[in-house]
Amino acid sequence: MRVAVTLGLPDRLRAAATVDLLAAELGVNPTALELLLGHLVTLGVVDRVGTGYGTTEFGAHLCADAGNGLHNLLHHDTAAGRADLAFVDLAHSVRTGEPAYPLRYGRDFWTDLAEQPHLREAFDRQMTWRIRERIPDYVAAVDWARFPVIVDVGGGPGDLLTAVLTAHPGLSGHLVDLEVGPARQNFSGLGDRARATAGSFFDPLPAGGDAYLLFNVLHDWDEGQCHRILARCVEAMPEHARLLVVESIRGMGISTEMDLVMLVHFGGQERSLEEYKKLAAPHGLVLEQVTEVANDRSVLEFRKHPI
Numbered sequence: 564m565r566v567a568v569t570l571g572l573p574d575r576l577r578a579a580a581t582v583d584l585l586a587a588e589l590g591v592n593p594t595a596l597e598l599l600l601g602h603l604v605t606l607g608v609v610d611r612v613g614t615g616y617g618t619t620e621f622g623a624h625l626c627a628d629a630g631n632g633l634h635n636l637l638h639h640d641t642a643a644g645r646a647d648l649a650f651v652d653l654a655h656s657v658r659t660g661e662p663a664y665p666l667r668y669g670r671d672f673w674t675d676l677a678e679q680p681h682l683r684e685a686f687d688r689q690m691t692w693r694i695r696e697r698i699p700d701y702v703a704a705v706d707w708a709r710f711p712v713i714v715d716v717g718g719g720p721g722d723l724l725t726a727v728l729t730a731h732p733g734l735s736g737h738l739v740d741l742e743v744g745p746a747r748q749n750f751s752g753l754g755d756r757a758r759a760t761a762g763s764f765f766d767p768l769p770a771g772g773d774a775y776l777l778f779n780v781l782h783d784w785d786e787g788q789c790h791r792i793l794a795r796c797v798e799a800m801p802e803h804a805r806l807l808v809v810e811s812i813r814g815m816g817i818s819t820e821m822d823l824v825m826l827v828h829f830g831g832q833e834r835s836l837e838e839y840k841k842l843a844a845p846h847g848l849v850l851e852q853v854t855e856v857a858n859d860r861s862v863l864e865f866r867k868h869p870i
Contacts, residue, residue: 564625565647567603569639572618573625576609579617632692635685642686646672646828653827662830672828677741687720687745690779697857698726704856705807705864707731707774714739714772716764716796717780721746721757724776728753737769764792768799775800778809781842783831789842797846797867806848806865809856812836817859839863 567573570589582600586593600616603609608622618626627634638644645668652663664672676683694701707713707727711734715724718738724746728736735756738746743759750757760769764780765788775796781789796806811817813835825831834842840850848865855861 564603564606564608565637565639565644566599567608568625568634568637569644571627572600572603573608573622574618574627576616576618577623577626579612579615581615584615632689635689635692638685640681641689642672642676642682643689645675645682647824649827650823653823656823656826656830660826660830663827664829683742687742690719691722694778695722697860698723700857701809701862702726702730704854704862707734710734710772710774710805712737712772713774713776714769714799715776715778716768716792718746718776718778721749721759723778724757725749725753728757732756737772739764739768764795766795768795770799771801772799772804773801774805774807776807776809781808781831781839782810782825782833783829785830785832786842790845793843793846793848797848800867802867804867805851806843808839808863808865809860810834810839810863811859812861812863813838815855815861836863 570591575585582593582597586596600609604611607619608625609616610619623629624631625633625637635641636643639648646664649663649667652666655661655666656663662671668675676686701723708731713724713727713734713736715721715736715738717740718724719740721738724736724738728734738757738759739762740746740759741761741763743761746759750759777792777796780792784792800806811821811833813822813833817833822833825833836850836853843850843865847868849868850863851866852864853861
């Protein structure tokens, strides 16, 4: 199915076509293409239509405009699809505890995104798709009104921060990420209440916020890098501020598959509550509250100790 998506077969075969015509259009071997199509018939992705093949109703879920994120996850030249190919070297990750991605591509995932803008754009689309239907849940789960200024650290396109500021007209927000173009577009209707600054969470962060938000950040990194990120947050936080960490928590409904995805792609991991407490403790952060959201993620609220 990954190859079918990469070749664009589900989209192209919405209008049935013969093998010879398809092979000529795609520049592929007709015999091999027919073997692939035969297996796609077995999977129910395409069906025989006269002398050719056409996409089935089931196969239409793999089209680029299906709205379910599958095309972006499976295509070989998107961030997720490219990263999943590194699973062939899962044994390396299990032996060493290191990501397999650099072994396959010669550089880590984040360097690849920085050097190939189309991968970064695909990654942002993937993240947007993963949370877009659940954003109202996150807006409702936290008493955001307590935080006049929210600093969204590594906030990507800023979908969550935009929704929070829209729901709370008295708040303002500051997003920090390496690429801020999409966030600035999202913030266009918020006037001077939202700003985006290009930067890394390994560098000094904007000081003086009332809440610092790390949404799906820490699970991408090993312990050493997590400590660097947390140190930057604590450095910028006033004594009264809170650190809000949104992650899937091991032992609280998270799929075990994601443990391996984090390992192979990034060298990171999903963590238990106790592991997050242990990670935060050297930075003087104490877990104050845990709120489960959308069945697979939780908001962990940390305060500085002592208050």
